[in-house]
Amino acid sequence: MKNFNSIMYLLLVVSGSINAQQERGIVGPDNWLSSWTEFTPSRVNYGENIQVLSGVISEDTTLYKKHIYLLIGDVFVTNSAILGIEPGTVVMGDSKTNATLTITPGAAIIAEGTPLDPIIFTSNNKRKKAGDWGGIIILGDVQTNRFGKSYVASLYTDIEPTNYEYTKFGDGKGENHSGFISHLRIEYAGRSSNNSDVSNGLLLAGVGAKTLISNVMVSYSGGHSFGIVGGEVNMNQMFSNKSKGNDYDIRYGAVCHIINALAVRSPYISSSEFRCMNVLSYANEAEVDVTNKQTEVVAKNMALLTDSQDLDYDVRAGLIKEAVFIGADTNFTLDSSVISGFNKAVILDENIKVNDEYLSKIQLRNTCFNQCSGNVFSKLKEDNFQLENWYNNPSFFNDNFKTSHAEFFMDLSSNIRDYRLNIQKIIAMNKVSESSEN
Template identity: 35%
Template sequence: MKLRCALTSSILLCITILTSHAQDFDRNDSKWIKGWTNFTPNTTNYPEPDERLPNIIADDTYLSNDTVYLLSGDVYVIGNAVLTIQEGTVIRADHENPANLIITRGSKLIAVGSEAYPIVFTSNKAAKSRASGDWGGIIIAGSGKVNSVSGNGVIKGNFNPQYAVYGGTDKDEQTAILRYVRIEFPGNKTKRTENANGLSLFGIGTASIIDHVMVSYSGQDSFNWTGGNNNMRNMLSFKAEDDDFQISEGFKGDLDFLMAIRHPYITSPKGSYAIEIDGYNKELGYLRPNSITDVTITNSTFVNLSDNSNYMHTTSAISATNSALVYLHNSKISGFLNVVKFDESYTSLAVIEKAFKMDNSFFNIHGEGVEVSYKPNNGVANVLKYNRFTRDFVSVDNLFEDPMSKSSPKFQLKKSMNNYMVMQ
């Protein structure tokens, strides 16, 4: 199906070819993913574990890179203990007793790798036998703000209730320092169907530092933010079954240089999105209008590796629910059905225009561009103005330089951004 150039008839007259005076802003290169990432983790030979981690870590603990560790079952870091992991350390996660690493409220995880020596959490299966959802994931419960009426919450998924509380009043708390970390084959569904994501961040405060994290082949979400306030950058999701970046319960922050690489045949039955953003939890309610989830995303790339043979299996790139606010700037969206889908909480074009902004960006889709629940929906594609787009859907190989690279995919446009259409 071809993208209709007008998107709606009311916009037809607003479309022009960008002239030579326009700025070429295609600066979203992928240099930051080089050196520490791994796009073929199923073929990597990791050493066998030397030591099993205890299921309760109550004292400050240091993991060194001369030992390979086994994570089995639920491993809780409790009692204000600090778990520190040296650069280059490998942690193998049990698939028979699906592992989760849970940093409880008041405790801390310091996992600082480097470009040359990243820290790796991966399946304990042998090479070429690993799969999405082999183990659980990393869960960090902070004491930062969430927008529920009570000001906190309990992590779902049948975790030990005394260790599953998150949220509080400490907006500036520090629960985690993660840099140059890979999380491979997480998202197990057999043990629990919620919150076994690659990296789950609950109530993270502004002092936490999280950048250069890659989650690959997650059986659930790759990244999940529930409440909290933080600015993060350089986060990569590769071929997740569920959402790449799920954001809810009043999280506020600037997310810079996100990258999601999806495939149309790897998705969940309910539909999966590069970004799923939810304003508040309907079960818990929220305190005030300004506590709604509010995120600014810049310099980011969201690509579904679709072509003319399989694009019909894709969903929208972004799902916005329960009045969430999102601003997308200087970014690329390609290979999806639509740019954004709004639920019934967005009751009019005026409401959408206050909640969603996108500018100085590029999109290549095969649908109408915007999906809404209310009727009539005349003029809704206006929210995509001031962005460039392809007149017709373009297959991933024809659009980007080297999107299928197994070492370092490149999502630079083959043609200059200035050659594409623009709505004004």
């Protein structure tokens, strides 16, 4: 009878382990990256038949697949206008004028591609490189935690004085609906302006929860891939591919839910001073009201990894650092996720104390840490031992692995890559020891 009970217990443990592993990292019955993504966009010829898009768009406008559009300078959608974009439409950002597309508060963008016919924003250069053009900026009315009015004017290279008012966001007027975006690729954007501010492939500032965003791939951004400033943002099946800046930069009181999303960094392209996730309530505490609104992030089924040819060497050379940075006065949850191929997985701000009050706001659970020299650290080195013990507690269901990405993920050999976990190989690596009585 004891043997029978032991066998049943073992089966339950293995079954629970399999279910937990299947839920980690990006998930889906099929590879949701197939068809609409592109890993080598520099090789794609998008053709010609150019139509110019410039200035202010103040009435409802539709972009059609039959044309290829050249975005010149700073283009603003204003006056509650709706910019519609047909599936399969290609828009090229002009490099000479550091082109940007801005959806102002009250206006909206309807850019719904399909898996077989994605919408593409890319560079107009023949030899494309990171930061060829500005990017897409969506502004809403949902407030941030900053004092006073908020503007993004510093992100533009040479903004006309008459357009300055279009860069205001976050008036706090209530819920905001900035449109629908799905199956959209943004390539080689993120050029910084003459100011020191880092640009983004896609910036969402003060955007409301009714705005629907899914299946967006930002590749080779010269700045951050996704920037979220204030607002309430829900994102699903997002992909940041080899940005120079942060993959997901979230700050100033943003309430952000990211589900089933991916970030792939390259030590040869991505700057080591940036991370997969950078979560802050403020850069300078004096400029915000932290009693009003703190940044809150819930990230589930994330896959954060480094694409390295020699991981150990790149870590020693300082090319690879942490995957996630969590600032003070933030609420952060990472659940059912994977962090693979970093020096340290998570770094906490030195002002986050190692006690129940502070760490209850930072939840890291049911997560695989693979090929990381350590899991959770503080900038205050004396706290590191306590942090490792805290998050290695079995109640968090976090696991550690040391295996290659080729074994860890489903398929990284083809142009249509599959970053879901390779369940069978991971189960084989889990050794369950049994002690039985005869």
